[in-house]
Amino acid sequence: MNPQVELNLALILFIPWFSILGWLFWAYPRQPRNAARTCFDSAALVLSGVAAFWGMHWGMHNADPHAGAIWKQVLATSVAYGLFLAVLSAALIARWRWLRAGRAAV
Template sequence: MQQALALILFLPWFVILSGLFWAYPRQPRTAARRAFDLASIALAVLAFVLVARWAHGYAVPTGTAGSIWRQVLATISGYGVFLAAMLVAWLLRRRWFARAL
C-alpha cells in the first residue's frame, strides 16, 4: 500500500492534467488523435508507476528524514517522469497533427 500512496495522492492532479491534454486543442478530433491521446496518458501513468516503485525500493532511509524519504523520492521522481512523458506526447502530437491540417 505504501508504494501506491504516491499514485493515490497524485491521481486527482493526473486526472486534471490528462483532461487538459485530452481537451486542447479541440481540433482535429479524429480517431487517430483519440487513440494517440489515450495511449499517451496510459504510458505516462505506467511510467509514473514503474519509476515510483523503483524509487521507493531504491531510497535508503537515512538521517533525520527516516522512512518518509521513500515516499518523497517516489513521488518526486514519478511526477517528473509523468510530466516528461506528457510533454513528449504533447510535442509529438503537435508535430504529427500539424501535418494533418
C-alpha cells in the same frame, strides 16, 4: 500504515493532479478529433500512468533506507511526477508536430 497503501501513497496522492493534467491533454486542442488522435491520446495517457507507477515503485525500492520513511515517499513522488510529465510532454510535442504537419498537407 497498510504496506500496500504505503507503497502506492505517492500515486494515490497525485491521482487528482494527474487527472487534471490528463484531462487538459485530452481536451486541447479540441479539433481535429478523429480516431487516430483518440488512439494517440489514449496511448499517451496510459503510457504516462504506467511510467508514473513504475517510477513510484522504483523510488520506493531505491531510496536510502537510512534517510527515513518520509524520504522514500519524497523520492517516489518526485520520480513518479517527473516521469508522468516527461511522457506527457513528449506526447504533447509529438502531437503538436503531427497536427501541424496534417494542416500543412491540406
